[in-house]
């Protein structure tokens with residue numbers, strides 16, 4: 001048999017109306033994920049161009065406003081008090097300090113300032129300070145994002161009133177695999193917080209982590225869950241696990257870079273109009289891997305040499321990479 005006739009011509013694969021799908025099934029998403037690599041990248045990049053300037057990347061800066069000592073047991077995290085990761089816990093940072101750091105980030109070109117606290121959920125006494133942080137950072141002309149753990153609808157409303165633009169709460173993985181990684185709160189708890197945030201009128205930032213021992217099916221289903229939310233997240237961070245010594249996932253095997261690019265491409269196709277952020281793990285990625293992720297549809301990164309508690313590429317390496325790739329930071333007016 002002539003093997004060539006067994007192949008679907010690339011033009012047909014690339015022309016199928018996948019972007020018109022509004023509710024994804026696992027099977028349909030898997031069929032896209034398993035396309036020949038070149039077809040998948042061509043399709044993802046085409047979707048990317050339809051929705052964004054492909055040569056612009058949104059820059060966010062992340063600050064840990066309260067580090068370590070978290071009661072949750074997320075198996076990947078350096079900040080869980082349940083693992084001996086060697087991290088020193090700190091108290092909630094002073095509001096003035098946070099605003100001074102945000103000012104520096106703005107001077108460095110960041111358009112969004114993300115503030116993260118290692119909490120199960122904020123206590124009522126913390127809310128006054130985080131509200132003041134949102135107001136102060138917002139007054140600098142930056143977009144604001146927070147990640148504080150689970151939020152009640154009242155807490156989400158307080159943050160919305162303060163002017164919070166985004167709330168980050170990752171679903172991490174598929175519903176099926178979730179219990180292998182976290183036992184102190186459920187997948188349903190995560191979705192409830194996302195709903196509270198959405199109802200309060202705050203934009204949603206939600207993604208997950210690749211490399212925790214999950215299968216390709218888990219990765220695909222994580223994206224299907226996000227794509228099928230009542231409104232998909234405006235921002236989708238895709239993290240590559242950084243194995244933390246002492247954590248449950250300290251010995252997790254490395255992720256195949258080709259599979260990682262496939263997930264970025266699938267995120268772009270399933271959630272076409274949202275920013276897909278190449279998030280944790282970038283320091284360990286080659287320039288070529290990052291370049292292919294940008295081609296596949298990633299269009300947001302964290303800048304600065306620290307990401308909460310993990311290392312991130314320094315600004316010199318990022319600006320050199322941007323220069324070599326002809327990429328430029330996205331202006332705030334086009335940021336979602």
Ligand code: SF4
Nearest residue numbers: 070072074077080118
């Ligand atoms: S809730 Fe956040 S800070 Fe706490 S262990 Fe989980 S990922 Fe880490």
